Amino acid sequence: MVRKLAAEGANVIFTYVRSEQKAQALAQEIEKLGVKAKAGDFAKSAHQISFQTVHPAFTIRS
Structure with a gap:
């Protein structure tokens, strides 16, 4: 889908799993x-x- 949109001239943003x-x-x-x-x-x-909005005291680190 992303390739098709890009081929038609659209800038794209997508996620990965x-x-x-x-x-x-x-x-x-x-x-x-x-x-x-x-x-x-x-x-x-x-x-x-x-999560940080609900619990601003917590910081999640990757």
Whole structure:
């Protein structure tokens, strides 16, 4: 899906579940099409942000 959107000229942002290395490689491949691409573990980041909002005294370290 991300490749198709990028091929149509869309900048894309996507998440990965297992392999950061593969996700970054895909982002680099997509950027060769002349669009912007960002890969990240956004589900983990969202969990950390929401937890820190509810419990500001805690800091989650990866």
